[in-house]
Amino acid sequence: MAILQVLYHPDPRLRIKAAPVPVVDDEVRRLAADMMETMYAAPGIGLAATQVNVHRRLLVVDVSETHDQPLCLINPALLQKEGVERMEEGCLSVPGVFEEVERAERIRVRFQDLEGHTVEQDADDLLAVCIQHEMDHLEGKLFLDYLSPLKRSRITKKLTKAQKQVM
Ligand code: NI
Numbered sequence: 001m002a003i004l005q006v007l008y009h010p011d012p013r014l015r016i017k018a019a020p021v022p023v024v025d026d027e028v029r030r031l032a033a034d035m036m037e038t039m040y041a042a043p044g045i046g047l048a049a050t051q052v053n054v055h056r057r058l059l060v061v062d063v064s065e066t067h068d069q070p071l072c073l074i075n076p077a078l079l080q081k082e083g084v085e086r087m088e089e090g091c092l093s094v095p096g097v098f099e100e101v102e103r104a105e106r107i108r109v110r111f112q113d114l115e116g117h118t119v120e121q122d123a124d125d126l127l128a129v130c131i132q133h134e135m136d137h138l139e140g141k142l143f144l145d146y147l148s149p150l151k152r153s154r155i156t157k158k159l160t161k162a163q164k165q166v167m
Contacts, residue, residue, distance in 0.1 A: 001037045004052040008163060009094045010156050015140040018048075018055045021074050024116035028058065032072045032114060035060045040067055044092045046130045048137030051093050059134035063126045073111040076135055079120065080108040087129050089143045096162075097155050101146045103132045 007014050021028055031054060039047040039060055046061040062070045083105030090098045106124040109131060113119050123131055133143055144152045 002034050003041050004034050004038045006038065006042075006047075006051050006092050007053055009091075009142060009144065009159055011093075013053055013055075014050060014093055014137070014142065016050065016055045017140045018050055018057045018138040021056045021058055021112070024074055024112055024114065028056075028074065029114050031056075032058065032060060032074075036062075036070050036072075039092075042092050043067075045126075046134045047092060048134045050137045050140070057138050059131075059138065061127065061130050061134060063130055072114050073109065073131065073134075074113070074116075076109050076111040076131070076138075078107055078132075078135065079110050080106075081132075082106045085125065085129060087126070089129070089133055091133070091143055093137075094142065094144060094155070094159065097144075097159070099143065099147055099151070101129075101133075101143050103129045107131065 035047050035052060038052065045063045048059040049056050057075045060070065060072050081104030084102060085105040086100050086102050088098050089101045105128060107128045108120060108122050110118065110120045144155060
């Protein structure tokens with residue numbers, strides 16, 4: 001396994017819409033394993049392939065405190081959403097920024113697992129929010145897009161400046 005390089009906002013590659021995963025094979029399983037390792041090392045609770053510059057519809061999440069409930073969603077589709085939840089979100093691609101975002105409280109999602117089987121799963125609270133956040137990445141969308149333009153541009157300026165200092 002390997003730790004992958006994560007893209008940081010405002011990298012334009014974070015805005016690419018991901019294409020479906022055509023077949024769940026060893027290459028996809030290896031990517032998922034590397035993404036898990038990258039997520040745990042960060043540490044984070046979710047990571048979308050877009051964030052590691054792979055523009056395929058695949059994401060990993062684990063919202064457990066013990067880091068032992070990994071979930072990989074391939075070609076995820078939202079079947080149902082219900083309720084409203086406001087939660088403070090962060091993102092490995094937007095380091096150091098935490099802002100409240102409104103999402104559905106409960107969702108039902110269909111995806112393929114690492115064996116290529118189609119699965120339907122219900123999720124609520126943090127897991128539901130996390131899956132919705134990661135699914136947005138596959139559309140080239142960031143949680144910052146839900147904030148006011150003024151707030152977003154302030155955050156973008158701050159991150160751009162911070163990245164210049166690192167380089
Ligand atoms: Ni994110």
